[in-house]
Amino acid sequence: MKAIATAGRPEAAPEHAFQIIERETPQPGEWDLLVRIKAVSVNPVDTKIRQGAILPNDQQHVLGWDVAGQVETVGDKVTGFAKGDQVYYSGEVERPGCNAQYQLVDARLAAKAPQKLKPEEAAAMPLTALTAWEALFDKLKLSQGDDTHRDETLLIINGAGGVGSIATQLARQLTGIKVIATASREASIEWCRTMGAHEVVNHHDLIDTMQSAGYPEVDYIFNCADIGDHWDNMNALIRPLGHIVAIAETKKTVDLNQLQGKAVTFSWEFMFARSLHGYHIEHQGQALEKMAAHFDAGHLSSTLSEVIGPLTPENLGHAHRKLEEGHVTGKLVLTAMP
Structure with a gap:
């Protein structure tokens, strides 16, 4: 599968910070979902990690923690999800992110996506x-x-x-x-x-x-x-x-x-604290499920403000640049890799 990784140079400008890499499509563990990515969103935490926060800054990392996608395979202990389900989630900062064609996520952190939201609208929501x-x-x-x-x-x-x-x-x-x-x-x-x-x-x-x-x-x-x-x-x-x-x-x-x-x-408040420390991580999947019901009932609306384009190194760098400039309202989203 293809993924977009950081170049391992935290000093690089956003426009030159990403490159396409090839990796084997991962196989789900017992609690995992393998998800085909349909849309992703970019958050300030992405820019911070690219510049050296949390993860080693001299290594390549696949970033991205806002996803709407389709379940391809489920792990042996997973319940409540099946192949073909549309899901949304943020995931775990210590696992490869969603700037890729496929991603593994612990099913307890995910929920079925709101039916009334398009993938781009759903991808804008989980982390925030x-x-x-x-x-x-x-x-x-x-x-x-x-x-x-x-x-x-x-x-x-x-x-x-x-x-x-x-x-x-x-x-x-x-x-x-x-x-x-x-x-x-x-x-x-x-x-x-x-x-x-x-x-x-x-x-x-x-x-x-x-x-x-x-x-x-x-x-x-x-x-x-x-x-x-x-x-x-x-x-x-x-x-x-x-x-x-x-x-x-x-x-x-x-x-x-x-x-x-x-x-x-x-x-x-630090959204990744639960997954980093393995503390009642199912709370996040449950919260996303509750919010999906509110989206479908019309109580909540997506905060998507702009679709940058398909997920490419150039578009991802452009999104990081816009976030770093500090004048973004709502959320920036990219569609699946070409």
């Missing part, structure tokens, strides 16, 4: 949707239901990004909480409103714009940006005994002691 689901419902412990959290507020920092986009939908559609998203450009502001945000505020002057909008403090904050850029803002805006969850690390120094006076809870 799982991140948002775990942040909102596992970490912040929001309760689902139209009448829940009616008197509470959730601030989503970087509301137009991939995670912020689906987090806005999940919070708006599955709870009764008031959702406030941050954005600054006209296109991203409109995108946040389309995703369902009750309010959109400018993150460049966050405290003042929040106060002007009538929100001097909030109950929950979901930070999808560099925590160092917003640490003081979050400390000022979170209410006493509030809860902050974040997904993006920082190179800046932050003072966790600032949160002590209000007895604020701070949580990390």
Whole structure:
């Protein structure tokens, strides 16, 4: 089979960072699905790993952790899946990724794809949707239901990004909480409103714009940006005994002691933590199954914003470049290898 691998040169520009390689089509282990890739999405974590995070940066790696595809073979212990099933999943960062013709994935991390979504639309969702689901419902412990959290507020920092986009939908559609998203450009502001945000505020002057909008403090904050850029803002805006969850690390120094006076809870969300440590990995397949039902019921919509083209080294590099430039709304998707 063909796959697209990194060149093993983390300093290379995205346009020169990938090459086609030939590998034997893998055979599934007892818990695995062998999936023929129909569409993939690209995430910021892909760019970080290409540049040397998590995996050895002097080796070739097949990246990619957002998939829509078709089951070709199932392992001996797999239940609930059969050849021909359409599936979607994110997978495991320590196994070869989806930038290939075929991929193995542990069936417990996958779910049948939403029937109402095209492969390109489904591929946009798994990594960001799982991140948002775990942040909102596992970490912040929001309760689902139209009448829940009616008197509470959730601030989503970087509301137009991939995670912020689906987090806005999940919070708006599955709870009764008031959702406030941050954005600054006209296109991203409109995108946040389309995703369902009750309010959109400018993150460049966050405290003042929040106060002007009538929100001097909030109950929950979901930070999808560099925590160092917003640490003081979050400390000022979170209410006493509030809860902050974040997904993006920082190179800046932050003072966790600032949160002590209000007895604020701070949580990390890292979607790959379950598979990296083998901790109840079936939780992710179950979450994707629940969200597939919501997509099919019309409660959620895909955050696909652009189909770059077929999966080639050139198109993959172009997608990485766009992500690194930092102005992407929603998700970038590539179709199957030519």
